[in-house]
Amino acid sequence: MTGDGIDLARRRFLRGGARRGREARDPAPIRPPWSSPERFAALCTRCGACGGACPEGILQPGDGGFPEIRFGHGECSFCGACADACPAPLFDRTGHPWTLTATIGADCLGNRRIVCRSCRDACPESAIRIAPAPGGLADTAxxxxxxxxxxACVAPCPTGAVAVRPAAGAMTGDRA
Ligand code: SF4
Ligand code: SF4
Ligand code: SF4
Known part of the structure; x- marks a missing residue:
């Protein structure tokens, strides 16, 4: 254990480092909203209370049994039930829940001249714009x-082109 009580191997594992050798393309797992990465690494007991409380069913046990967000199951409504259910002091709901942002990948059907508005229609914030592009393509941003x-835009995409990841420069689970 280190001086601050966080085992370094545990910290690397929780940040996704343990995956890098065998699953180099997998992004680091997304932890519950409002969870502090440092306190999550030190204090999460893998009790599963957060996952059991989530009405959306998006908090699932990941590697080692630690809870991670799976947007393939649905969206976060920011209800806070996970934070309320957690017996450990690892959530801080005084700030933003996280710095995650959606990105549209090359598999978007707009890049194949196929009309699709699934992600845009699913977005509750009207944050996705689809504009015509030269050659009959569509630019989705x-x-x-x-x-x-x-x-909410992840699961509806028929090609899995939408990813939700920490904003550039932020650690997984970091809050703004
Ligand atoms: S805030 Fe609500 S919907 Fe989001 S992960 Fe927590 S319990 Fe689930
Ligand atoms: S409720 Fe808290 S301690 Fe239990 S698994 Fe979820 S984050 Fe970890
Ligand atoms: S549905 Fe909209 S607000 Fe939610 S992650 Fe996708 S683009 Fe962002």
């Missing part, structure tokens, strides 16, 4: 200023 990182 996310307004980061409007995006809350709720993940």
């Amino acid at each position: 996310v307004d980061a200023a409007l995006c809350t990182g709720c993940g």
Whole structure:
């Protein structure tokens, strides 16, 4: 253990480092909203109370049994039930829930001249714009200023082109 009580191997694992050797392309897991990365690493007991409380079913046990967000199951409504259920002092609801932002990947159907508005129609913040592009293509873009990182746009995408990740320069689970 280190001086601050956080085992370094545990910290690396919780930040996704343990995956890098065998699953180099997997992004670091997304932890519950409002959870402090440092306190999560030190204090999460993997009790599962947060996942059991989540009405959206998006908090699932990941590697090692630690809870991680799976937007393939749905979106975060920012209800706070996970934070309320957690017996450990690792949530801080005084600030933003996280710095996650949606990004649109190359598999977007707009890049294949196929009309699709699934992500845009699912977004509760009207943060996704789809504009015509030369050659019959469509340019699908996310307004980061409007995006809350709720993940509602992830599951509806028929090609899995939408990812929700920490904003550039932020650690997974960091809050703004
Ligand atoms: S805030 Fe609500 S919807 Fe979001 S992960 Fe927590 S319990 Fe689930
Ligand atoms: S309720 Fe808290 S301690 Fe239990 S698994 Fe969730 S984050 Fe970890
Ligand atoms: S993560 Fe939520 S707010 Fe952001 S673009 Fe997707 S649906 Fe809209």
